[in-house]
Amino acid sequence: MVRRIFWMAVGAGAAVWAMGKANEAVHRLTPDSLSGTAARGALHAGDAAKRFALDVKAGMAERERQLRADLGLDGSAVVEPPRRLLRGAAADGSGRAISAAPGSPAAALPPSRTPRTPQAIVAKSRQRELPGRTTDRKDPH
Structure with missing residues (x-):
């Protein structure tokens, strides 16, 4: 009898x-x-x-701050006016148009004494080369 009550309770619990x-x-x-x-x-x-x-926005802003600091665009580079506009400035050409950022490797370089200008490339006129003849050699005549 106890077995039947036990299994009936288990069945009812499973049904619920x-x-x-x-x-x-x-x-x-x-x-x-x-x-x-x-x-x-x-x-x-x-x-x-x-x-x-x-x-992503925060990372972009942080990277932009790093790049600006590395390039001197965050106000650490001092832009000076051209020397010809300054009165009483040294005429030895030792000034730079843009000063290097403090602590950068370029700040340790001495100022340039000669102004750098792009060199013009002189183009040779091209002649039509004939077979057996080159334009690079001098004529022996």
Whole structure:
């Protein structure tokens, strides 16, 4: 008799557990529940995308600050007017148009004494080369 009561209680408990799982599954598969789950997933994805975009923006701003500091564009490079406009300036040509950023390797270089100008490339007129004749050699005549 105790065995029968025990197995009846186990069966009733299993039935209650199975009915609870079935009701939960039915509730999960209703259109309202599915739309709510999709909306929560979309909100979660949107929040993750927003956090990613903010991280990328912060990284870009930090890298831009580093590049500006390395290139002297953050105010550490001093732009001086041309020497010919300054009154009473040394005429020895020792001034630079742009001073190097403090602490950079270029700051340790001595100022240039000769102004650098681009050299013009002189183009030779091209002659039509005939077979057996080159324009690079001098004529022996």
